[in-house]
Amino acid sequence: QVQLVESGGGLVQAGGSLRLSCASSGLPFSSYVMGWFRQAPGKEREFVSGISWSGGSTFYAASVTGRFTISRDNAKNTVSLQMNSLKSEDTAVYYCAAGSKWHSMARDEYAYWGQGTQVTVSS
DSSP states (O other), X not given: OOEEEEEXXXXXXXXXXXXXXXXXXXXXXXXXXXXXXXXXXXXXXXXXXXXXXXXXXXXXXXXXXXXXXXXEETTTTEEEEEEOSOOGXXXXXXXXXXXXXXXXXXGGGEEEEOOOEEEEEEO
């Protein structure tokens, strides 16, 4: 059974930092592209960042470029998202996801999803 479990969310002031982690089990982790998405209240789930199978390539949504950094540890089956200079508009539930297509921002390209972790940025 595939499981993706996010952690690290919480309440932070604007300008602060948080580090999200996602632990994977039940799938060949290094065979999957990993991504982070987020969903704010009343909005659709949107792509945040993706990382290639080996971790050698990454890409980001324009709204987080320069502030967020994605990384993965294939030995530990984990993917992380370091979020700096947080803004109130970053408030959302953050989801990690596993997919097979590189450089896709489409939700449909990701087959497995975690349950999400809440990030709230106070202004």
